[in-house]
Amino acid sequence: MKLILINAYESSPFDDLFNMSALKKTGFAALKLLLSPLSNSRGKAMIPLALPTLAGLTPADWDVTILDEQVDKLNFDLEADLVGISFNTPSALRAYYVADQFRKKGIKVILGGSHASVMQEEAALHSDSVGIGEAEGYWHQVLEDASRGKLKKFYTAEEYPSLKDSPTPDFSAIDKSKYFAIHPIQTTRGCPYNCEFCTVHKLFGRHVRMRSIESIEQEINSVEENFLAFVDDNLGINKIHFKNLLEVVKNTKKKWAAQVNLDIAEDQELLESMYDSGCVLLLVGIESMSARNIEIYAAGKNDMDTMELYVRRIIDAGIGVLGMYILGFDDDSVDSIDILAEFFKKTQLTFPSISALTPFPGSDIYNNMKQENRIVSTQWSNYNFFKTVFIPKSFLAEELETSVVKIGLKAYKMRDVLLRTWKHRDMFPLFLFLSFSFKMGYQSMARKLKKGGLY
Ligand code: B12
Numbered sequence: 015m016k017l018i019l020i021n022a023y024e025s026s027p028f029d030d031l032f033n034m035s036a037l038k039k040t041g042f043a044a045l046k047l048l049l050s051p052l053s054n055s056r057g058k059a060m061i062p063l064a065l066p067t068l069a070g071l072t073p074a075d076w077d078v079t080i081l082d083e084q085v086d087k088l089n090f091d092l093e094a095d096l097v098g099i100s101f102n103t104p105s106a107l108r109a110y111y112v113a114d115q116f117r118k119k120g121i122k123v124i125l126g127g128s129h130a131s132v133m134q135e136e137a138a139l140h141s142d143s144v145g146i147g148e149a150e151g152y153w154h155q156v157l158e159d160a161s162r163g164k165l166k167k168f169y170t171a172e173e174y175p176s177l178k179d180s181p182t183p184d185f186s187a188i189d190k191s192k193y194f195a196i197h198p199i200q201t202t203r204g205c206p207y208n209c210e211f212c213t214v215h216k217l218f219g220r221h222v223r224m225r226s227i228e229s230i231e232q233e234i235n236s237v238e239e240n241f242l243a244f245v246d247d248n249l250g251i252n253k254i255h256f257k258n259l260l261e262v263v264k265n266t267k268k269k270w271a272a273q274v275n276l277d278i279a280e281d282q283e284l285l286e287s288m289y290d291s292g293c294v295l296l297l298v299g300i301e302s303m304s305a306r307n308i309e310i311y312a313a314g315k316n317d318m319d320t321m322e323l324y325v326r327r328i329i330d331a332g333i334g335v336l337g338m339y340i341l342g343f344d345d346d347s348v349d350s351i352d353i354l355a356e357f358f359k360k361t362q363l364t365f366p367s368i369s370a371l372t373p374f375p376g377s378d379i380y381n382n383m384k385q386e387n388r389i390v391s392t393q394w395s396n397y398n399f400f401k402t403v404f405i406p407k408s409f410l411a412e413e414l415e416t417s418v419v420k421i422g423l424k425a426y427k428m429r430d431v432l433l434r435t436w437k438h439r440d441m442f443p444l445f446l447f448l449s450f451s452f453k454m455g456y457q458s459m460a461r462k463l464k465k466g467g468l469y
Pocket residue numbers: 026028029059060061062063064067068084098099100101102103104124125126127128129144145146147148149150198200212213214218245246247374375397398399400
């Protein structure tokens with residue numbers, strides 16, 4: 015039996031922030047020579063982990079092909095017994111188009127991933143089946159039913175699947191030369207927080223489930239890449255698991271990055287062990303500078319002073335910080351631009367990342383705004399973190415978009431970039447390169463806004 019797994023992907027302004035190939039074209043090629051293996055000339059994107067995960071769950075009697083629209087051009091003449099398509103909200107329309115093309119040829123299609131899991135009926139209009147939630151809970155059934163020609167309309171896991179015994183992802187059908195030399199790995203799922211603007215706790219639950227340290231160790235030891243990206247939503251929530259993980263990574267001498275909660279910086283000793291184990295970059299949700307916004311939308315997150323202290327601590331421990339900030343909450347206004355610029359300066363935040371509030375379907379904020387008639391677009395490709403898709407309280411729609419770009423441009427002034435990057439001398443070339451990438455991304459968005467709007 016033949017299975018094609020596809021990552022449907024529609025380009026968005028987000029690409030501008032990480033567009034290494036644009037950077038190469040503009041005369042920074044020499045800088046590239048200085049860089050670590052992370053950004054060597056191998057490809058231009060990160061491997062979407064859902065596809066090798068599905069491949070790992072697929073029995074050996076299925077012949078699996080993986081296609082990712084970030085790096086591959088699709089050929090709709092391919093033959094298959096089943097096509098599985100993974101996608102996020104901004105790529106939903108593209109995914110439906112791709113699904114429709116295969117179905118026209120009589121090929122069965124199943125859709126899955128974060129958008130299909132919440133917009134099940136919509137996804138069902140373009141597919142034979144919809145996978146709701148984590149495939150570990152139902153994928154075997156899908157394949158069995160597909161081989162008998164008896165696919166059901168919806169598949170869902172009875173409960174959140176345990177990750178203890180789940181097979182490791184299978185990357186054998188992936189041409190790694192098309193991607194950054196980064197190995198994506200997931201060690202936990204779920205997040206105990208319940209931020210209103212996020213769907214993660216809805217999709218994966220608030221109880222953190224963990225893979226066994228043995229299987230993580232096996233996976234890490236089997237990959238040749240010298241850089242690991244932990245795609246866990248909130249690595250380090252379970253301290254015992256985390257400390258065991260640090261031991262494993264330390265022994266491999268690989269570098270790594272992860273998304274964590276800023277609270278990780280409560281423990282100075284832990285930060286030191288993280289640095290010793292090869293941690294070079296942490297992605298943290300700064301979310302908002304407004305105490306009121308935090309209280310309403312991100313309960314349990316830190317106040318501004320604590321955030322400032324924790325960001326500094328991580329940076330002083332030698333680890334870079336990519337701080338994700340969202341603009342457009344009800345207590346935000348154009349004044350937020352200056353408050354934020356001040357915060358970036360004070361903390362020397364390595365990579366400020368600013369985006370417009372995007373109420374993804376399935377999140378509480380989406381449901382609340384829908385009730386208040388504040389959602390103005392359900393054109394999913396607009397759900398790209400830069401376009402305003404709702405009626406903001408203290409901004410005009412265009413004002414929110416220009417403010418995001420203004421903050422971005424302010425944050426990446428050359429002098430400030432050099433000052434803060436110099437703090438990470440061991441990662442200087444790579445961090446400088448990434449900062450250029452961000453800078454050029456915001457510049458490109460500014461040009462697009464001038465020409466009449468973002469996509
Ligand atoms: C790592 C990550 C990234 C990385 C890597 C992206 C990549 N190429 O893989 C980066 C930083 C580049 C990134 C970018 C973006 N991301 Co992102 N990302 C994540 C994160 C943290 C983990 C994703 C992951 O690898 N999970 C591990 C795999 C194994 O899990 P999974 O993908 O969910 O797959 C499981 C199930 O969903 C299901 N499944 C998935 N696909 C399919 C398909 C079929 C057929 C079936 C049956 C089942 C199925 O089974 C899988 C196994 O259980 C998630 C948060 C999260 N927990 O989902 C956000 C998340 C997926 N990202 C999100 C978004 C919006 C984006 C962007 C679109 C942002 C933007 N504006 O551009 C971009 C897209 C860029 C891109 N190239 O894809 C949103 C999606 C929300 C939504 N409703 O769509 C999430 C959920 C974050 C959030 N808090 O809202 N992202």
